[in-house]
Amino acid sequence: MRLFIEIAMRAFRLQMSYRAAAIAGLLTNFFFGILRAVVLIALYDGREEMLGLSLQAAITYTAITQAVIGYLSAFSWYDVANTVYSGEIGSDLLKPINFYSYWMARDFGRAMAALLTRGLPIMVAYEIFIDISFPNFLLNWGLLILTVLLSWVVSFSWRFIVNLPSFWIPNAFGIGRFFFMAALFFSGFLMPLRFFPDWVVKLAYLTPFPHTVNTVVEIYLGVLSPVEIWLAFAWQVGWIVALILVGQWILKLGLRRLVILGG
């Protein structure tokens, strides 16, 4: 555990040192957020509420999605695959910590830094320029923090799995891209899931993806009943257990056939 924290701290500091990149990323995320907010405002077309979301909630939704891009590495994350191809994995495997925990720690540090430097400032910028809603009770803040943490674990555990084809094939990025795309759509990142027809929502819930962005959004906006909230947590935990087990199993198979070229 101490090792986990040490590694996470290092990854955190590494991520924090990219200051110019953080500011540039922030501006870009904010611009795209505004664009998406404008699209939703145009879709609402003067209506106060659609499908259980007020206009302000819909705008807040765009803020949340933009805020978690860095935190959940929503567009791409091939850190593990890259070390397989570069051979760096050889020295990582020699480290006195389980390989899976090692990456979890690294990604945790990276995610926390992204949340601080890109997530929070986006919310603040939205609040200053557009006025968004916030959870109104202390309990809701607690639930929000819990689901935000769990959403990262769900996200990490599927992102780790889609890095693993790199043990078998010389270019795993094509496969990875498919999953990141599916995730953008089914996690409710492109549009809130509740705006989609029922069959799409059902399809989405066959995948782990809604339990990242969409769950965070719905708990943040307070549109779930207490029972639904506990159910949402249960789903998150269930997927985490399943994905971590599958990830570790595939990792074991991959490590058995890993060949590292000297150089």
Next chain:
Amino acid sequence: MQNSIKLLNKYISVNLRSQLQYRLTFVFEVFGTILLTLTEFAALALVLLKFENIGGWTVGEVAFLYGTINASFGIMDMFFSGFDPRNFGRHVRMGTFDQLLLRPINITLQVLGLEFQFRRIGRIMIGVGILIYSVQTTSILWTGEKAIVLFFAIIGQIAYFGGLFIFGATITFWTIESIEVVNILTYGGSDLIAYPMNIYPELLRKFFTFILPAIFLNYYPALFILGRPDPFNFPPYAHWLSPFAGMLILFFSLRFWRFGITKYQSTGT
């Protein structure tokens, strides 16, 4: 001139052959590109089932904007990938740009030849596909004039975004790292004009009319071809302005690029 064309052909064939080395990877990437644009459009189209229209435009009409810009951005991205700030920044950082400067061939041509990303064919295909879907659902009455307007619109879009790629590449002479903010103009700009311009706040719209003339690239040609009224009362020839807007940006970007090269200082690596 003849030499340049011959060289360009060489560059293209080398790129094509190297990218087709991994056949399966290539197919995967083309497919991935198609799916990316398709999921983005599908998200909007599915939501429009419940919201009916956006800024007064039906899903078929928005598809016209969406399809056109994606097809031309795909073409642009294929031929200007050498200038893509993300790729070009790497050459400045690693010092490989210095190698190009030493060769006795036009530098702009060489950078153009650095990379042609043929997997962008996927974005072109899905763009054309969405455009065809739009044409079928909106029952546009085609005339020769409308076909020419569409052709000119695409030319303008390619020139405009190609120009912005060159602009972004030039900036990396000073910043070394490619800067993500340029994405606001390129990817942000192409996203922006995929929707009817009347949905935007006045300030944003005016910026993309008078500072960067993006409103003429896609919106005005679409208004004309779809037979929709112009809410902003521009002169009746506004739908012809796309190539001029595009060339203007390309021209100034090339000027800036040449200026940048004279100021270029190698990183020394």
